[in-house]
Amino acid sequence: MCCLFSGMISPGFVSGSFFINGVDKKREACEIGLNIGIVGATGAVGRKVLEVLSERNLNVDKVRCFASSRTAGEQLEWKDKTITVELLTENKMKEEYDYLLFSAGGDISKEYAPIAKEAGNIVIDNSSYWRMHEEIPLVVPEVNGHILRGYKGIIANPNCSTIQMVMALAPLHRVYQMKRIVVSTYQAVSGSGNKAILELEKQNDDPKYPPSVYPKPIAANCLPHIDVFYENGFTKEELKMVNETQKIFNDETIQVNATAVRVPVFNGHSESVTVTFNSTPRLLEVRELLGSGSGITLLDDPGQLKYPTPLEIQGSDSTFVGRIRKDLFDPCTLSMWIVADNLRKGAATNAVQIIEKMEEMKN
Amino acid sequence: MCCLFSGMISPGFVSGSFFINGVDKKREACEIGLNIGIVGATGAVGRKVLEVLSERNLNVDKVRCFASSRTAGEQLEWKDKTITVELLTENKMKEEYDYLLFSAGGDISKEYAPIAKEAGNIVIDNSSYWRMHEEIPLVVPEVNGHILRGYKGIIANPNCSTIQMVMALAPLHRVYQMKRIVVSTYQAVSGSGNKAILELEKQNDDPKYPPSVYPKPIAANCLPHIDVFYENGFTKEELKMVNETQKIFNDETIQVNATAVRVPVFNGHSESVTVTFNSTPRLLEVRELLGSGSGITLLDDPGQLKYPTPLEIQGSDSTFVGRIRKDLFDPCTLSMWIVADNLRKGAATNAVQIIEKMEEMKN
Structure with missing residues (x-):
């Protein structure tokens, strides 16, 4: 065209x-x-x-x-x-x-x-x-961009909190095969749009400034409530992380337990992820896999204060991973801390990268 | 005396x-x-x-x-x-x-x-x-206060993040027996003392106000770093939650995987807890057990916006539990959201309640 x-x-x-x-x-x-x-x-x-x-x-x-x-x-x-x-x-x-x-x-x-x-x-x-319509591809280019080869039509960009999680887990899943993920999120207000950013600014100045985007004040608070609640007690945001992760990896056996929480951060989502694999990950190899993963930045030397925080990684298109450690009781389980700019890799950048991937596959 | x-x-x-x-x-x-x-x-x-x-x-x-x-x-x-x-x-x-x-x-x-x-x-x-000295009792009165009967000497008050977790889990552990806990915390700055409260206030006003209590800015940020790091990649705060939980329940088989995170909240710690039991909990019974648990307030009707947040529960001596739901894949696993005033039940109140318990046991 x-x-x-x-x-x-x-x-x-x-x-x-x-x-x-x-x-x-x-x-x-x-x-x-x-x-x-x-x-x-x-x-x-x-x-x-x-x-x-x-x-x-x-x-x-x-x-x-x-x-x-x-x-x-x-x-x-x-x-x-x-x-x-x-x-x-x-x-x-x-x-x-x-x-x-x-x-x-x-x-x-x-x-x-x-x-x-x-x-x-x-x-x-x-x-x-x-996103969950069967015929619509749900794509994180680095993870499953190949499914777009020759495709025309509607493509869905996954949820911000899903994108950064699957980005960090994909290189490990390929080698060790994921069985179960337990994730708790620390989500920034920018994910709710410009009005929410203003609401947090106003409430930081005046704690009595009434909430309108959120049901309760967000300044100096944590809200375990993103999107609507379902009868099973999970929120729509949490179920997105379950369903979209399975769809992106094309594997309905992957178990995901998510708790999605809004925190008083302007931009940048963080996630505390504990993941159990079918085989035993070796830490050295895990760091190599993540360190060489496309779109992933390994920031993992906590003694030197090297771990990602939302304030530090703002403006980057990368997904940052740190605090990687083996579970103290289960050799097949790892914990890690994943941070990304939710407006960029969690939304805009991923969409633009889908274009890049499609253009690249035309060559 | x-x-x-x-x-x-x-x-x-x-x-x-x-x-x-x-x-x-x-x-x-x-x-x-x-x-x-x-x-x-x-x-x-x-x-x-x-x-x-x-x-x-x-x-x-x-x-x-x-x-x-x-x-x-x-x-x-x-x-x-x-x-x-x-x-x-x-x-x-x-x-x-x-x-x-x-x-x-x-x-x-x-x-x-x-x-x-x-x-x-x-x-x-x-x-x-x-806390971890063998001869020193580590006590949350509602959970294991009975061990203080006739005791004289040093008594340890557990870590704030441990106290509220064991408070909420004790009534369930008695019935279903815990096997494994995965917990991510959302901890307020008041846990680091008055200086930290001031630091967050200053940084909310001026993002360039330099951090001194914390290694990085805490305003509009999340720091997965509380206390020092150990070689195994966990922080001292996270290992406290492992070791203290086992000691309080007098059961070294309980597995705990913790991620401790400081968030820009002035007061009130929140915890996202996913717990696996040896037997299958029934939700109705779980709510009854928690609803009648001493020192616990069940706040769990999310459709009506009934879930605890740190801002709302400030000043209370209770431990608040909400967002209780069954894991989508494992019938023996529950997730919940636990919030308490870390300066009160997480510290001062628990200490004063130890006195109350000891005085009560004298009668």
């Missing part, structure tokens, strides 16, 4: 085959970049997508931004350009894009993603709506 | 036998209250001991406060009295008290507790120094 519909020429090389409305067209080698649409561009994740797109080594030619009437008309900066946010409409989703990135909530994804797909567009959806 | 050395008469009834320098003397029934000394009275826990002593239904006649030269001379309020903090000296520890409560750090406890004990005093020590 970039070759056919974009007027600008920029350096880079994109080739491969694609479909428009079911018609297979050969895209010839060309030197113009991708044409990308961002739905929900004024939200916390949408803005981060723009930022990540400007930083990474992806040849993007054109970016269009869409939002609801509440923020349409706003102006966003991207590289040296100013983009005026357009009102999201069905017709605009029927136009042609190389990729459409959705981060405007489940309802918008439910309604508009199929329209975009029908028009032949590839949709990368950051909402939870499509 | 209260009968012999106190000049004041106040309502109440104390009886029993006690030793002074190895001599057993019968204390006759009398109506005067206890004579209590607080070592480390100007610290966060020491001040809380004073507060708790004034609130609970314990007949206290006299309180003396001790501290180092740094804060000796300060004046503290207790009930309608003003107490001048005395300089801690060996000789003062040789005087006679019904109970001496230490919360001035391990070094002070190591040096002065044996002197006080030699003089025939009962010491309740809040530091970690004596």
